[in-house]
Amino acid sequence: MGLRRDAGRLGAAMFAPALLYIVALVGTPLVLAFLYSVGNVKVGSVGYEFVGLDNFISVLQSPTFRGALLHSFLFTVGAQLIVIISANILALALVDRFRGRGLVRFFILLPWVAPISLGAIGWKWILDSIYSVINWVLVQLHLVEPFDAPMWLGEGALAMLSVIMVHAWRMLPFSTVILLAGLTAIPKDIPEAAAVDGAGFWRTHFQITIPMMTPIINVAVLFGVVFTFTDMTVVYILTRGGPYNSTQVLPSLAFFTGILGGDLAEGAAISVFLVPILVVIAWLMLRLARRAEVV
Amino acid sequence: MxxxxxxxxxxxxxxxxxxxxxxxxxxxxxxxxxxxxxxxxxxxxxxxxxxxxxxxxxxxxxxxxxxxxxxxxxxxxxxxxxxxxxxxxxxxxxxxxxxxxxxxxxxxxxxxxxxxxxxxxxxxxxxxxxxxxxxxxxxxxxxxxxxxxxxxxxxDSYVPDPANYRQDLWSQVGFPNGPDSWEDLHKGAKAIKEQFGNPCGVGLSQELDSNMALRGLLWAHGGAVQDEEGAVVINSPGTLEALKYMRKLYEDAQTAEVLTWDPSSNNRGMLAGKLSFACNAISITRTAEKQNPEMSEKIQLAPALMGPVRRIAAEHVMDxxxxxxxxxxxxxxxxxxxxxxxxxxxxxxxxxxxNFPCFPQTVPNMDELIANDPAAKPPDKYKVLGTVLDWATNIGYPGFASAAIDEVFNTFVVPTMFATVARGQATPEEAAATAEKEVKRIFDKWK
CATH class of the missing domain: 3.40.190.10 (Periplasmic binding protein-like II)
Structure with a gap:
């Protein structure tokens, strides 16, 4: 009995740091964000006054906010489409043993383990208006004129494509590792039986492998969606929301409005605007994760 | 860190x-x-x-x-x-x-x-x-x-925001002393781009230098974000003139490069020999003196450009x-x-x-110092900054700086307004109306 009580205390003691961490660094800021979003808090204000939904009504009148909302969806859906297709291909390529597989896996994981700010700065130079290595190659091949090279971050559509591609580059390793784990969990006798029955690669892949991996693919997609919806690093470093707000997303707009602009309440309202959607996504994620465990 | x-x-x-x-x-x-x-x-x-x-x-x-x-x-x-x-x-x-x-x-x-x-x-x-x-x-x-x-x-101090121009290029299109007005800038920059390919560099990005340069353009044409009393006046004939001018300048003399910039991009563009003109502090010329002496001789300074209404520019940085x-x-x-x-x-x-002094008497020999700088080529390169107080002004001009003005500045309302017109995403009237709505919304919050 005493041993069980001691074990219970030990368990609570070991769980406490994690709980404290979550409450202090996730729970408290989240509660503050909600409080700020219905208050009149500015960076320099003292005190707090409840203003109801005024901040939400105010941001909804802003064309910049409406644009950022649209761009957030475009950014997320675009990046996740690229990530999930590419991760599937990579996972298939990496599941079999081959010489140098460890090294290839290491290189593929690099974008995920390196700080995103470093990676984004690297891409900023790759896409730079003067020193872009891509443009240098295009000019050397006489495909474009020196003063007429593509401005990857200066055209609305190209800039959005650029931030989507860079974010996909960043998220790809994470999804690849998840899908690789799912792929290796499929019992080998199932595809072998399909091969004996005469099923080719494509038929096996689309009618056996992908259906069996659906729960784990969902987990990868949902994690990716949450990470992408809430990310501002790539946009902030590459375009700062430009040109003319065509890559502005909700997290970057929240930062510009709340921290640089000084209106913390409106910044908070922008940042929590997606919370209801993200809550539904998180609920789905947990539900599907449970199904994945069963698989 | x-x-x-x-x-x-x-x-x-x-x-x-x-x-x-x-x-x-x-x-x-x-x-x-x-x-x-x-x-x-x-x-x-x-x-x-x-x-x-x-x-x-x-x-x-x-x-x-x-x-x-x-x-x-x-x-x-x-x-x-x-x-x-x-x-x-x-x-x-x-x-x-x-x-x-x-x-x-x-x-x-x-x-x-x-x-x-x-x-x-x-x-x-x-x-x-x-x-x-x-x-x-x-x-x-x-x-x-x-x-x-x-x-x-x-x-304690502020940083002037003069015009930086490539004298070697501007001399060849009839402006040996660089552009004196925004109209000169259009004529000369267009000719340079046509003859040599070098674009003009008035920024249209969501960053500090563009924010400053475009305010100078706006004020020079009679526009402003607010009036002396702090009332929103951005949707005005002066603003429309400035927007039409920017459209013309962008089409004739610039490239989409100006929409990609961060605060150091125009420095790099000038130092790389690409741009014919930029509005910036003396960071361009000082860097050139240390890193690219040959280019340093080519880049000269001019006061804020004259517009149809006034000669004016924002301070570049206000300590x-x-x-x-x-x-x-x-x-x-x-x-x-x-x-x-x-x-x-x-x-x-x-x-x-x-850094120029907010208390000018603290540097009584300033004119003498800036007219004889041994690092500059020629030594009187910085002499033009002697008139800076005739044309430099604060961000809220003609009113005072305020929290609302600061949020308008930091959410890049003005560069976005100019950029949408330059790129043909909106007419000057539409862009000015959109900016007015956004500025009024921000001002209402800070009342």
Missing amino acids: SKKKRSKSSTISRRDFVKAAGVAAAGVGTSVAFPLGGGAQERKTLKILQWSHFVPGYDKWFDGEFCTAWGEKNNTEVIVDHISLGEINARAAAEVAAQQGHDLLMFLSPPAAYEDQVIDHGEIYQELEGTWGKPIDLGYKSTYNPKTGKYFAFS CYVIWNFADNKAGAKQFLVDYIGDFANAFKASEFY
């Missing part, structure tokens, strides 16, 4: 003692405006946060010479933390949230939103006026709130120190600012003429 430098002496050698005694002796006779308190033996601390200056030599002088001497004279350990300019606002917000941090924090734009969190800096101005005269209007309008009668910051209400050493911070202004002649030289 901040760089931290301390001027301290935990153990005092005989040499240190003699040196300190010398500094103390030098300080005899200078008044102490703000009694620092504490007993004679009590050593105080003064914590300062400011940007890593564009001119490294300035930080060397500030940290290593001025702060060290001031700390020894005032029995104070002076700790100077440096951060990059992009991190200042986030750091200030964090200090206010925590109600602790530095005694002195320097912003690079008027921090009106923090008015409730800072002391009234009026007494520092009053103390200095007796010795150095009144501050310039630009400093006054950047730090004073006429509605509350409070000085929410103290400005604004604040002393928090929660600062531990308010008296020390005030005295530090008073003494710093007293030594501003050295600050001006250490900044390589980057």
